[in-house]
Amino acid sequence: MPGHSPAACPAVTEVLSRVGDKWSMQVVMQLGYGSMRFNQLRREIDGISQRMLTRTLRGLERDGLVSRTVTPSVPPRVDYALTALGESLREPVSRLGDWAVANRDTVAEARAAYDLREEG
Amino acid sequence: MPGHSPAACPAVTEVLSRVGDKWSMQVVMQLGYGSMRFNQLRREIDGISQRMLTRTLRGLERDGLVSRTVTPSVPPRVDYALTALGESLREPVSRLGDWAVANRDTVAEARAAYDLREEG
DNA sequence: CAGGATCCGAAATGATACTG
DNA sequence: CAGTATCATTTCGGATCCTG
Numbered sequence: 001m002p003g004h005s006p007a008a009c010p011a012v013t014e015v016l017s018r019v020g021d022k023w024s025m026q027v028v029m030q031l032g033y034g035s036m037r038f039n040q041l042r043r044e045i046d047g048i049s050q051r052m053l054t055r056t057l058r059g060l061e062r063d064g065l066v067s068r069t070v071t072p073s074v075p076p077r078v079d080y081a082l083t084a085l086g087e088s089l090r091e092p093v094s095r096l097g098d099w100a101v102a103n104r105d106t107v108a109e110a111r112a113a114y115d116l117r118e119e120g
Numbered sequence: 121m122p123g124h125s126p127a128a129c130p131a132v133t134e135v136l137s138r139v140g141d142k143w144s145m146q147v148v149m150q151l152g153y154g155s156m157r158f159n160q161l162r163r164e165i166d167g168i169s170q171r172m173l174t175r176t177l178r179g180l181e182r183d184g185l186v187s188r189t190v191t192p193s194v195p196p197r198v199d200y201a202l203t204a205l206g207e208s209l210r211e212p213v214s215r216l217g218d219w220a221v222a223n224r225d226t227v228a229e230a231r232a233a234y235d236l237r238e239e240g
Numbered sequence: 241c242a243g244g245a246t247c248c249g250a251a252a253t254g255a256t257a258c259t260g
Numbered sequence: 261c262a263g264t265a266t267c268a269t270t271t272c273g274g275a276t277c278c279t280g
Contacts, residue, residue: 009145009217011220011224012145012213012216012217012220013142013146014224015216016136016216020137020140020141021140022133025136026129062231062235063227064230085230092212092215096132096139097132099208099209100135103205107205110182110205111182114183114184
């Protein structure tokens, strides 16, 4: 593996723990299509609860991946968007996505085979 | 973002939930350096418990990322290695690692700034 | 050596109800 | 609309003890 030092491994873990939760990447990918309001995001991301969307957005904002813009009106309007840092994360994550799409069948088969020869 | 279809997003999540746990990628990265026995892995990966190493290896084996070879001797010998599928995962994960290394300071600063203006 | 079994605490997630 | 607060549940991870 070219250009990969051992020192990078803890860093990988660090990012994955930030990005590896259930919703963060779905939010980032969704915001990759453009700025969006809270309930808009909620509708687009299937199955996310209000609580989890809030928490996920706070986490992403804290890490500087997402910006939050409040327009004090009635009713209030809050827009979320990717920062430059957030944008820069999209490519490496997409690579992982490509891998997932390319190998999902292989993984599914391996899983089925494993379950068969263990449980059986 | 070129070549990224909406349909890929759930797939990203799927991989991340496989790979995003605390130990899986450390194991994969370690096995990237070559085949290894159980306790060897345990020594190399700082802080992992026996239970978690076992569980992580089982998971990776189930998904076809790692192979397990038992040599029936006394004491028993079990070797773990990456499969071709496991090898193929190293590159996209390394990309994420590169991103992590490149941006860890930026993230740390964003985090500190956020905590300051919230808690303060 | 390479685990399996069991117990426990912590953290993530979800459902629901309420609010400026 | 965009949250906060609370509660229940599930999952994760570590510690410990036991075994072929």
